[in-house]
Amino acid sequence: MSKTDKLLLAVILFIAANIAGALHAGPIIHGAGASFPYPVYSQWAHKYNQITGVKINYQSVGSGAGIRQIKAKTVDFGASDAPMKAEELDESGLIQFPMIIGGVVPVVNIKGINPGDLHLDSKTLTEIFLGKIKTWDDPAIIALNPGIKLPSKAITVVHRADGSGTTWIFTHYLSAVSSEWKERIGAGKAVSWPVGVGGKGNEGVASYLQRIKGSIGYVEYAYALQNQLSHILLQNRAGEYVPPSMETFMAAAEGADWKHSAGFYVVLVDQPGKKSWPITGASFIILYKEHGDAVHAETLLNFFDWCYKHGDEIAIELDYVPIPDSVVEIIKSAWIKEIKSNGKQVWH
């Protein structure tokens, strides 16, 4: 056999194996939505497929598109960084629950300032993003950072240009701590920013931050870590200055009142607790309550159950925060109560 023949044979065998695999494969679950949790969802899916043979096909098309697709019933589950309101869920017969937790981190690029050096409280942070505080040596910032020499450089705000769950969480925080922000700007996946430049995606914001001296922006925790951006210490509701970390995100998630929130609509920003990071948010999975095929519905829930039980290690490795066990209990009781197939409960 010549070299080309061998190559050709290999290609044919590969294709044949794939086709055979596809024909032979077990159940397939289709999902679509948020891009922020995509790395962890795809890792979970890969591992789960190896163990059980169930294939999970997740497209990271954005939260908005994910919600549109689950409503159009083209996928088995949707995923969104921003929770849907309880009324909207009821209207379409949907149920949502948190799958993974992440934090949004304000980061700065000031010469000589290292990660964790700069202290800010909610008031100064809001005024920077409103464009009221214009330079780094503003008395309000100096008062919070007595030991640090701050330059008289202009502040450039960097925000997300695309609609995103990150912006949703960040603007909800600013709205929670400032009535002026709430009235003038509001909270949402995209807002009309009073100042600043917009980067596309976390990576766009991160690269603008690295290019522009004197800039401040906000990114997902994982991006701040991976790009070694200088995060700030932010004062939380209890008055403590906390760093962004697994521990402080967990503290915020545990402090929230999941049990009494209709449809798990919980915004984790500005949570009480001494250790809580104030800009925390969850990413949600959205399902239909009523399923025609009970076996398929159970397959679906089995996957999410496995993620809660065995997915923590993968999540932490990728800098995501797993859902606390106490919250998982509440989620499962919601499955038992609300997810049905022809009137019978699916999850036991």
Add this chain to the structure above:
Amino acid sequence: MALTALTSKWSGSVPAVWAVWDVWDENSPDRIIKPVAGDRVFRWITTVCAAAIPVLMAGLVCVMVFNSHLALKKFGLGFLTSTAWNPITQEYGALSSIFGTGVSTLIAMLIAMPMGLAVALFLVEWAPPKLEAFFGTAIELLAAVPSIIYGMWGLFVFAPFMADHVQPLLGRYLGFLPLFKGPPMGIGMLTTGIILALMILPFISSVSRDVFKMVPSVLKESAYGLGATNWEVTKGVILPYALHGIIGAGFLGLGRALGETMAVTFVIGNSHRLSASLFETGNSIASTLANEFTEASEPLYLHALVALGLVLFLITVTSQIAAQLWLRHIIKKAGGK
């Protein structure tokens, strides 16, 4: 026909190729004409393909109008003149996007047009043939570079260079002009315009090069014979002769600059604001669409974005029509038909 005649001569009977036609036209008096049916089929295929283009155009407009009617109804013509862009209060206006598209394209054309012509002239008139072949290929290769590469290069290499070297210099000497005010961030209108210029330069120069090559050498030689200088030959013979094609090259570049998306999104800064300074950030229609489409969940938001697309479509069509009219005017003035 020649072929079939040949085959029939060889076989001495009805050739096999004819049999197909015979099935559906047994009684025709002259069979020799029949293979022309192939011609007729070919003509139909080409006609259908050509007709598909206006149908596609009309379909595009219909779909865009249908999917933007909420925004068009709510904002009317005010959509074109409003600078608001607020997804929270659901107010949308296209002015800052139109402005950004226009300014970045203008900068690109101002740079790329003279440069492209200069490159083409050099290659055709003065470069040794070997060099011409080399540079010609290099330029065509540049045209094949995907726009995302220009975008990333723009953000990671060119923007820092602008911020560290070009913008401070411009700010120091020309800072009294409103055009060059503001902090040197590297990204913004000026950087976008220059990157767009680099992207359309290969199109302009390679088309112009082909056009310049078609100028009959007899004309040029006569001019040189009369004692004209290089510049006089260029100005008096080559450029007027090639004008048609040069304008065509320009509009090819313009069309690309107007619609360029990825590279612009990387470096324009994506803020919905109007600013006189070229150092400031802005947005273009294409960059706004690229940024905001996936997460636009409210119907009015989506419709406003499609309306933006419609505006871009109209700008492109209008500029092409204007180009045609202008060309006709020039030809008339030059005494053509």
